Amino acid sequence: YNMNEGGGELAWDQSCWITAFFPANATDEDVEISCSEPLAPPPPDGMPPGVPGAMVAFEITKSTGPQLLLPVEIRVQYPPEKLLEYGGVAECALEAYRYEPGRGVWVHIPERLGINRADHAITFATTTLGLFAIAAETDGDFDGGGDFQELEWGTSPALADTDDDGLPDGDEVWWSGGDPIEPLKVHGSDQRGLGEGLISQPHYWIAGRIVAGRAASPVSTCAYIGPPIEVTYGEDWSGPALFKSDAAWGDFDEDLDADLLLMGHDGAQAVTILYRNDPPGTLAPDTVNVLTGLFAGSADWGDLDNDGDLDLLTTGSDGTQRRTIVYRNHPKGRLTADGSHGLPAVAFSDAAWGDIDKDGDVDLAFTGEESVQGRYARVYRNDKGTLTLIANMPGIYRSSCALGDVDLDGDLDVAFCGYDGGGLMTYLFENGEEGFDLFPLEFPGVREGSLHLVDADLDGDLDFFLTGADWGTGYALLYRHGGIAAEVDVGPGQPTGRTRVWLLTPSPARGEVALRYALAGDGPVRLAVYDVAGWCMRTLVEGPVAAGVYEATWDGRTDSGAEAGAGVFFYRLEGDGRVAGGRLVRVR
Structure with a gap:
């Protein structure tokens, strides 16, 4: 099973x-x-x-x-x-x-x-x-908030193409009624109105779309249709004033809302406070769990033992010594300290959970200072709740780390920044077949900052964001991912370093989309474009191909010759025993 x-x-x-x-x-x-x-x-x-x-x-x-x-x-x-x-x-x-x-x-x-x-x-x-x-889904009050969830036909032939997919919305079936992420955001709007068309509806969120008369049924991105929203914020909750602090949100009690953990120094002592979000939007201190107060460290939720609930990792100083504490979440909602984790006790630290080895459980990137002789930037593999050191990068503290698939090869790469006692550094490491290799990239070395790998421009690859300071300048910098550099000196029949694929055409794109792919070895290859439902729209390459670098283009049509229209698509390369790919957006 x-x-x-x-x-x-x-x-x-x-x-x-x-x-x-x-x-x-x-x-x-x-x-x-x-x-x-x-x-x-x-x-x-x-x-x-x-x-x-x-x-x-x-x-x-x-x-x-x-x-x-x-x-x-x-x-x-x-x-x-x-x-x-x-x-x-x-x-x-x-x-x-x-x-x-x-x-x-x-x-x-x-x-x-x-x-x-x-x-x-x-x-x-x-x-x-x-x-x-x-x-x-039926015409019923699904979430108790007064908004109706339903499947309804958009039947107005003159209705505009509001989602820019190349098809009039009158030809589509819409699942509407409430934000699927936060259903209570829409109140009191009975959105039945079947047959009246979208324009007559006051407002709602689109959670999914089914296009009539097509073999493939793409699912749309969640989008709001309605009058312009005035974005305002009002202070709703205030917690303790903390410095050298961190915060982590996670649904540790599995009641379908995110709970809050705060840690830091309140001026008198180190504190770690867990707030239950119950009812949703109401933060109240948890009275069940007793957590050790820490500051100058990090707090991170992750399912260490792969039992379906969130465990907790905290690092930092308790005021007298450095600590690394793993709390197991069992039974549900009860956090118990487990001293068998084998991690060094660190402060000025950070951690990040992610499935680095693609075995179905979360592994760990870890950094911080245990002592002057013990500064770390490490990766641990998780095997059924047991952490094993698999990579030891140059040791740093006053540090941060992040995980993300920056080269779009299907596994998580890792970034570190911090101070090694002599100099500042910011490094990005590739998760390769033989371990972690340093990408030949240059970023400002920073301390006491943060790293984030995030698709800021929604073009399908991860951009690089860092904050922090050197000894004279503070930084908050976003580096846009420029795609993987073309290997112009490598042609068909010549080996490359790695099997991969990337876009040559900027995304969003109009007209033809150009792709470049590199093969590290000879063998059967398949390069295809898929819609968001996983249907293969167009096979661009299929058959034996020699090692080297090649280009392919997609004209926006399916294998049958029909126009695929605008929307979000995925390209996928299978070859040399590896799978690589990415996302592209086509507009009219």
Whole structure:
């Protein structure tokens, strides 16, 4: 039942199929769960009402009780013809719910793999078993905020192409009603209005789009359509005044909102304070967990033991000594210090979690000072909650680190900045097959700053942002990613350093899009363009190709010759045993 190898089928009938997936480290005992036969559309006898548009229900149990040590992913597939019976369309958004008997309510479970899946399926993760229901989006008050969520047709032929995808919006099916990230942002607007067209609606968020008459059903970026929004902010909450501080947001109690951890010095002592966000938007000090006060360090949430909830890593000084503390989150919402992590005790420090080795759990970039002789810039591999040192860069402190795939080869690269006791440095390292290699790039060396790898210009690659200071100048600098430099001295038949692909045409692009790709070895190659739903729009190269650097162009048409239109697309290169790619945007 490994998530990477296919799941175990739990139940099925003519209406749906239910499959379970467990993490790779699950034991035989972990996977011993059972599922009822799919029940009649809720509410069946003895089942409380309250799930709008519900189509099927099922109960998952375990002999040891409803709580699981490891998360299970449940996948429910529903035939498109069954959706039509419930007033939906062939491809529509599905929602999952779990019944909480103690509260007598249905709780919405967020989907794990996005919305509007072309295979009419929904996948969600849970550590609590019980009674579940699957529903289609209907004209109902989904979140209790007065706004209606629904699938509706845009039927006005004269409606403008508001999303700039090359098709009039009157030809599209829209899933509307509330911001999918924060549904309560839209209040009191009954957005049923079926057949009235988008212009007549007061305002709403677009969470997904299905284009009528196309084999592929792209999902749009979440976008607001309506009157201009006046952006204002008002102070809503004030915490303690801290210096040499850090903050970290994360849903550690799994109640679907982000909680806040603050650490720093309040002028009298080091403090670490956890605030629960309950109800959403209301921050109240947590009274359950006791955390060691630290300052001059960092706080970072990450699922170290891969059990589905957020653990906590804090570093810094408690006023007398440097500390590195790992808190395991188990049972859910209870943080317990674990001294077996093996990390050095540091201050003037930073850390970043990310799946560096692509094995499904989060690894760690780590930097800081233990002593004058112990300054670190390191990478640790995470194996089932055990951290192993795999890379030791030049030691620094008063430092920061960041993770991101800057070369678009499918794995996370790492950046460090700080002071080594003699000089300042800012380095970016490539995550290669044989370890981490320094990129030949120059940035100002800074101390006591921060690093961020972020796609600031939305062109599909990560830009480089740094703050900090040298001994006379402070910096806040954004470096725009310029693409991978062309290897003009390498041609077909000549080996290159690495298999990769990059854009030659600026994105967003009009007209033809030019790509350059490099192959480190001879062999079969496939270069193709996909839409956001994963449908292959155009195969540009397929077949044996010798090592070297090549170029390819996409004229914006599909393999059948149809115009693909404007929108977000992905290009993907498969060759030499590697996969590389990126994102491009086409406009009319």
